[in-house]
Structures are given as C-alpha cells and as structure tokens.
Amino acid sequence: MDSIEEKRVFGDRSGALEVYVASSIGVVRVRVAGDTVGEFGLCERCDTRDVAATADSVAIATDEDVRVLEGETRTDGTGGSDGEFVDTGFGPAVAVGSDGTALLAADAEGRVARRSADGAWTDLTNELDATVQAIDGDFVATAGGVYRVHDGKLTDAGLTDARDVDEAGTPLVATAAGLFRLGNGWMTEIEGSFEAVAVAPDGSPAHSRRAYAVSTDAVYAFDGEEWDEVPSPDGRIVAVDYGEAVYAVTEDGTFLAATDDVETNGWREHVLGVRDVAGLAAVSPRSSE
Structure with a gap:
C-alpha cells in the first residue's frame, strides 16, 4: 500500500469514512479516505429515491418505506x-x-x-402541490419553490423550480433559474440552470464556507470569497456532498472524488455498477470532543 489513505480504506479501515449512493437497484456503500476510494458494494437492495446521512444516522427513501440504518455503530470516529x-x-x-x-x-x-425521537411520524402538510426534490435542515426544495419548516408546518419561502438545497452555513438553493443564497431575501450567486449544491460543514463563518454547485453544463467551487468554474467529469452529476473531500456521483453510476491531480481532470472516477442514481450522502465524522 502506497499511502495512509489506502491503508484506511483497504486495510483495517480505521478512520475511513462512508458515502452512501442511492440507485434504482439499491444502496451502495463506498468507503473513502480523502480522495482515495476503497471498497464498495451493495448494502441494501431496493428502489431507492434519496439518501441522507449525519454522524448518527443514515436514512433512505424507497418505493416501499423510509428506512434507517440500525445496528452496532463503530467507535473509530467514522460515524459508520x-x-x-x-x-x-x-x-x-x-x-x-x-x-x-x-x-x-x-x-x-x-x-x-x-x-420524533420515539419513532412516530408527525405530518407537516398533506397538501403540498409540488413534487419534493430535496430536503435539508428546515428547507424543502420542490418543483414549486422552496418551503421552510416553521412552528410545525411548512411555509412558502419563495423561488421556483428548486432542485436541491443545503442549509449549512448560509442556505444555498439550486434552481432552474440559477444558484441562490439566502441573505436579505434570495440573492443570485450564479445564473443558469442548476441541479445540485453542497456546502462544507466545516464550522467557518456561515457566509464564507466552501461549497460546490453543479449546473446543467458546468461545475463551480466556492473558496469562501468567489465562485470559479472547475473541471467537469464525463456524465451528468446528480448529487454532490462533502466529507474529507468533495464527493459526487453521476446518473449512470460513476462515483467521483475531487482531487488536485490535473492528470485525472480534477476527479478520481470509480464505476459502481449501478444505474438510475438518485442521490449521495457522506456520513459526517463524529467530533472527538
């Protein structure tokens, strides 16, 4: 093995993080360390429409039910x-x-x-007249715009045709009309049709957190001060998330890890062997405190 990262994903896996990919045939678990991708395999066979992860849980939306990952949680800090x-x-x-x-x-x-904590579901609404595309924090991105959870119900927060949302720091929303940041109302960051967005959960000031955004024809990175276009991989990216590196996945099942290596065009690519990919979520590492 050539590096510490490779030992973490191919050796005893101590310290390796996990990224979950939702597809029409099931959920793929990918073990990563930085931009090094290690073992991966199907861990749940089902028609999966979405996936979400925190340091304490992984949940999937399927054609039968919402399912959560239960079992013995490892204590090596990976959150896996x-x-x-x-x-x-x-x-x-x-x-x-x-x-x-x-x-x-x-x-x-x-x-x-x-x-709720006891496992019961409480409805926020039964009458949303728009297809939900993504949920993060208190925000719900729909084909009709953005909604926000307030006092146990959903309220209209503006915009139209929202495809993705990330609440970390200052909320960012990817829409058909552009990438928007919440400030004194919704402010345009980049014009164009956007599909996915992710903000780094790194604890830096909300307005200066690193972020990635994917439009229909380009990929952009925010370094805390400005947005710059970065290399685009082959294939249509459908989801992006932050872990130790930036991870993304294409609709046809290519897993991507962002890297500074120009020889790889900025991305390390790994074919997962699944199709009709709908989402990706990196398990947040636990705090050592």
Missing part, C-alpha cells in the same frame, strides 16, 4: 455502521433529509412529515 436498514412506517417516499435532530421525509402525493 455495519447494521441493516429497517422500516420506519412512513410509507413510499421520494425524498428524505435531517434537520439535525430529527428525520424529515416526503412522498409523491404532497405529504411531508417529521419523525
């Missing part, structure tokens, strides 16, 4: 688990997310609900 996915009783879902303390999910009929 070798358990199994179990049903939660929500029913078929199209999107899933976390507000930091509880799970949120949406179905195809306009229902959005929040799961």
